[in-house]
Amino acid sequence: MHIFTPCIHRPFREGLFFSEWTPTNGSLLYFVDSTSLRYKYFIWASGKHKQSSKTEMERPKLETLPIDQTVKKATKILLTLKKRDAIRITNLR
Incomplete structure (x- = not known):
């Protein structure tokens, strides 16, 4: 890498x-x-729409919620971004 x-x-x-x-x-x-x-970091996102994803995930203070509610909110955020920004999510379970 130095070269x-x-x-x-x-x-x-x-x-x-x-x-x-x-x-x-x-x-x-x-x-x-x-x-x-x-x-x-508490939240990290990468890829095409990383800034909007990070902004949406920082709003509800996910670090204070239990894990099951956090997963539900994260899924809801991904689906909202998919509709708004036309993100293609292929494998969401």
């Missing part, structure tokens, strides 16, 4: 996601980037 970044191509943006689950804190998601900065 490409100084002369030929733009620098690569690499990073690592770590997930953790503890009985006291529940699930946590961390991201460490190439500059050793660490970020803690």
Whole structure:
């Protein structure tokens, strides 16, 4: 990777996601980037409509709900985005 970044191509943006689950804190998601900065996330989305997905998931405060209600709300959000933004969801169970 070092050969490409100084002369030929733009620098690569690499990073690592770590997930953790503890009985006291529940699930946590961390991201460490190439500059050793660490970020803690409650919600992460990627892909074509990531910003609208993250906005919709942050509204109902999903981290305070039980897991069964969280799954129902996340499914409802995905279906709402599918109708509004014409996202193709192929395998939703």
